Amino acid sequence: xTVRPPTLRDKRRYxxxxxDPPGTAIDQKELYYAVSDAVTSLWGDxxxxxxxxxxxxxxxxxxxxxxxxxxxxELAIALSTxxxxxxxxxxxxxxxxxxxxxxxxxxxxxxxxxxxxxxxTEECRFSGKxxxxxxxDGQKVDVIExxxxxxxxxxLTREDLExx
Amino acid sequence: MKITDAAVCPYPNGDSSVRRLALEAExxxxxxxxxxxxxxxxxxxxxxxxxxxxxxAGMKDVIAQVKRAxxxxxxxxxxxxxxxxxxxxxxxxxxxxxxxVHAADRNAFDHVTAKMAADNGVAIDIDLxxxxxxxxxxxxxxxxxxxxxxxxxxxxxxxxxxxxYAHSVLELxxxxxxxxxxxxxxxxxxxxxxxxxxVERVTTPPKPSVRVIS
Numbered sequence: 239x240t241v242r243p244p245t246l247r248d249k250r251r252y253x254x255x256x257x258d259p260p261g262t263a264i265d266q267k268e269l270y271y272a273v274s275d276a277v278t279s280l281w282g283d284x285x286x287x288x289x290x291x292x293x294x295x296x297x298x299x300x301x302x303x304x305x306x307x308x309x310x311x312e313l314a315i316a317l318s319t320x321x322x323x324x325x326x327x328x329x330x331x332x333x334x335x336x337x338x339x340x341x342x343x344x345x346x347x348x349x350x351x352x353x354x355x356x357x358x359t360e361e362c363r364f365s366g367k368x369x370x371x372x373x374x375d376g377q378k379v380d381v382i383e384x385x386x387x388x389x390x391x392x393x394l395t396r397e398d399l400e401x402x
Numbered sequence: 403m404k405i406t407d408a409a410v411c412p413y414p415n416g417d418s419s420v421r422r423l424a425l426e427a428e429x430x431x432x433x434x435x436x437x438x439x440x441x442x443x444x445x446x447x448x449x450x451x452x453x454x455x456x457x458x459a460g461m462k463d464v465i466a467q468v469k470r471a472x473x474x475x476x477x478x479x480x481x482x483x484x485x486x487x488x489x490x491x492x493x494x495x496x497x498x499x500x501x502x503v504h505a506a507d508r509n510a511f512d513h514v515t516a517k518m519a520a521d522n523g524v525a526i527d528i529d530l531x532x533x534x535x536x537x538x539x540x541x542x543x544x545x546x547x548x549x550x551x552x553x554x555x556x557x558x559x560x561x562x563x564x565x566x567y568a569h570s571v572l573e574l575x576x577x578x579x580x581x582x583x584x585x586x587x588x589x590x591x592x593x594x595x596x597x598x599x600x601v602e603r604v605t606t607p608p609k610p611s612v613r614v615i616s
Binding site: 259279314315319321327377390391392393398 | 421425538541570571575576
């Protein structure tokens with residue numbers, strides 16, 4: 239089968255999405271199923287066939303999702319209904335939409351690796367409990383309660399942490 | 403006009419501190435939040451207003467709690483029940499918002515309650531958490547109920563509020579995303595803007611129509 243000439247191909251748009259909380263392990267296949275499920279359950283099969291959503295790449299905390307040109311709005315609304323990925327609570331924050339993946343790459347922020355590694359070993363106290371810092375970015379601090387039970391991630395700021 | 407999320411639940415009800423919720427809300431485009439069971443304050447450029455959510459209570463209980471909280475400056479909201487309860491709540495001085503209409507009976511919010519809400523300046527809340535996290539019949543029913551509420555809103559012009567009811571920063575949504583979600587209910591941009599300003603509208607005391615100059 240010959241490849242279609244560019245003028246006859248579908249026009250596509252690429253949507254750059256940040257996955258919160260930072261550091262979440264992104265399984266591209268699972269994310270594809272999550273996006274597909276969100277689009278189908280919200281808009282139905284007929285509109286999903288028009289949107290033609292696909293997860294193109296996942297780099298760090300960022301994901302590029304493809305759709306047909308003109309259906310970005312529908313895709314964005316569907317993406318905002320994704321709340322879990324592999325049973326982990328997540329939020330997909332839409333950063334930008336573009337006609338090329340290259341232009342979206344410029345908008346991806348690369349996290350400072352060294353600071354993250356040191357942050358992981360840091361301990362702190364919140365609400366009288368010992369916690370481990372899971373992620374730190376400016377004022378934002380994500381901590382995980384120490385222990386075997388109830389080790390939920392808590393989303394705090396530096397001001398919330400108690401003096402040791 | 404202030405863009406307000408009419409209900410968030412900070413720690414210990416949720417997993418995010420009120421400061422963090424305010425920080426994220428600022429990034430997502432909000433000017434103020436109503437935080438349930440949390441004292442008021444200002445964090446950065448976001449104003450956090452204290453909120454009281456009365457749920458699973460009888461009419462007597464509601465009256466007592468509203469009486470107690472009336473002068474605290476908190477935004478008082480009550481969970482919707484059956485038609486009689488809702489009429490009673492909407493007619494109660496001090497109640498600002500009626501929540502959870504999507505979960506009440508089909509006829510629990512009718513044209514009589516709508517007229518009373520418009521007369522008394524009580525807002526009806528559109529809880530987006532069910533539209534965001536719900537799937538299938540639950541979400542369809544919520545959309546259907548809210549569409550019905552909007553039909554009454556266009557006729558009687560009672561205030562509306564929008565809330566994400568976020569227990570976590572991950573449950574907050576950007577203003578643009580909320581506009582998109584509201585379009586599912588048939589709301590256009592001016593409707594959404596009016597609903598974002600709903601909390602301000604119901605908590606600001608009405609200006610007297612007659613002003614005595616001397």
